[in-house]
Amino acid sequence: MDPHDEGIVVGLLVGEGHFGGDGRQPQVTLRMHVRHETLMHWLTARFPRSKLYGPYHHGGRHYFQWMARGEALVGDLLPLLERHITPELDAHAHERLTAMTADYAEAIARLRARAALAT
Numbered sequence: 001m002d003p004h005d006e007g008i009v010v011g012l013l014v015g016e017g018h019f020g021g022d023g024r025q026p027q028v029t030l031r032m033h034v035r036h037e038t039l040m041h042w043l044t045a046r047f048p049r050s051k052l053y054g055p056y057h058h059g060g061r062h063y064f065q066w067m068a069r070g071e072a073l074v075g076d077l078l079p080l081l082e083r084h085i086t087p088e089l090d091a092h093a094h095e096r097l098t099a100m101t102a103d104y105a106e107a108i109a110r111l112r113a114r115a116a117l118a119t
Contacts, residue, residue, distance in 0.1 A: 010080070017093075021104050030043070049070075050067060
């Protein structure tokens with residue numbers, strides 16, 4: 001991914017992303033209005049192991065939801081986020097990312113070990 005694309009991804013996730021998990025595995029989620037469908041497909045093309053869900057239409061909201069978890073998160077997205085999301089860029093986003101990686105440290109370590117064995 002070139003620096004321009006990396007900047008778009010980081011900017012989207014710093015501003016609109018959610019760093020969390022489901023209790024078993026970490027995930028990064030991005031919800032955007034259906035008018036941003038092209039952008040959501042662009043994101044999925046850059047991270048082919050991620051998933052795009054929707055469109056959803058409920059509660060007066062119309063949106064797509066993009067998710068990176070498992071290998072898509074740990075192998076593809078997390079290295080980019082750890083490289084670029086610093087306290088100097090955005091302290092709040094850095095805190096959220098750091099909390100997610102701490103909360104799911106064991107799951108992340110398992111996925112990284114599995115990836116290392118596969119190479």
